[in-house]
Amino acid sequence: MKVLFLIRDLAVGGSQRQLGLLAAGLARRGHDVAVVMLYAGGALEALLEGSGARCLSIGKSGRWDALAPLARLRRVFLSEHPDLVYAFLPTQTTLATLLLPSRLNSKLVFGLRAGGVQLDQYDALNALTYRAEAWLSRRADLAVANARAVRADAIRRGFAGDRIAVVMNGIDVDAMRTDADAGRRMRQAWGLSGNHFVIGCAARLDPMKDHTNLLQAAASFARENSDARFVCVGDGPPAYRLRLTALADSLGLGDRVLWVGKIDDMKSAYNAFDIATLSSAFGEGFPNTVGEAMACGVPVAATDIGDVRAIIGELGEVVAPKHPDLLYAAWQRLRQRAREPGLRKEAREAIVANYGLDTMVRRTEDILTQLTAGRRAQDIAREFA
DSSP states (O other), rough: OEEEEEEOSSSSSHHHHHHHHHHHHHHHTTTTEEEEESSSSGGGGGGTTTTOOOEOOOOOOSSSSSSSHHHHHHHHHHHHOOSEEEEEEEHHHHHHHHSSSSSGGEEEEEOOOSOOOOGSSSEEEHHHHHHHHHOOOOOOOOEEEESSHHHHHHHHHHHOOGGEEOOOOOBOOOOOOOOHHHHHHHHHHTTOOTEEEEEEEEEEEGGOOHHHHHHHHHHHHHOOOTTTEEEBBOOOOHHHHHHHHHHHHHTTTTTTTEEOOOHHHOHHHHOOOOOEOOOSSSOOSHHHHHHHHHTTTTEEEEEEETTTHHHHHHHEEEOOOOOOHHHHHHHHHHHHHHSSSSSSHHHHHHHHHBBBBBHHHHHHHHHHHHHHHTTHHHHHHTTTT
């Protein structure tokens, strides 16, 4: 099977990581795989090294550099002549629908990665492509959602429910594992000791992730726990970051919150946390950070967005979004529960059993091979719902 993935880039991000892992996994299983990117040079291109998957770039230089790169994208479709194009995220699903020549008879799959997006938080172009994805979905052969909540949201947006399969994200449990020594070294790099109680959040700085909620909860927690420190892993637009750091200062958290930016060694970062947290207000499907932290044996307190409750189960704390008082209370409870024997081991075991990388690759392979072999999308979606 010849598969062409389409994504904006392979910079650090949850969807990018999942695509890179999937493309590499399919290539290692003998398929002809290429990843087409609008922008080249992302750190996660390294995930493809040694797998046999190819990286192709259409060479966009900026947001408004469009005509020549899009012409190159159409030429890539023609020269590659794939059995199937698998596009991730609204801009790419829209471009694939409009530019994939019908005479190739290539199957087109939409990769759906988010649910309940609040369009008023983003600019007009992002809102347009998000709406266009739903309008154009009837031209896709199949959609694959990474969470049941994403599937339900897609149906509300106008997608045909009988042509949406579900493949949960896959966590690389060999890479994400318990490593106390690595965690201690990361704490030292951050200027923290074993005496600090570290609450960590790995999330880009974006309104969806609702760091305001996190900081307001942190202010309450810090008043009751003098040893508490809060580590925010991830980056975002400078102006938005400045707003968040100003809020932290106004809440008296200036020396209690560490903004450490992007980190390549996430295993060490997770192992440096006592508990991990996610404060998102909307837009999540299957948050990688929840599964990765649990795979490292770190209990998680998160807001009830996407499939978070199903992932965490009874092994952490799940609370309503946009309620810092509830998030604060969840941290307090989880600090006590984290002392329970076996909780960390059970958290890892749950991810290994239910959300391993190999499961995601094999499930996707089954779906794509059946689709290219001519099985009806409705039958595939029914089997993989």
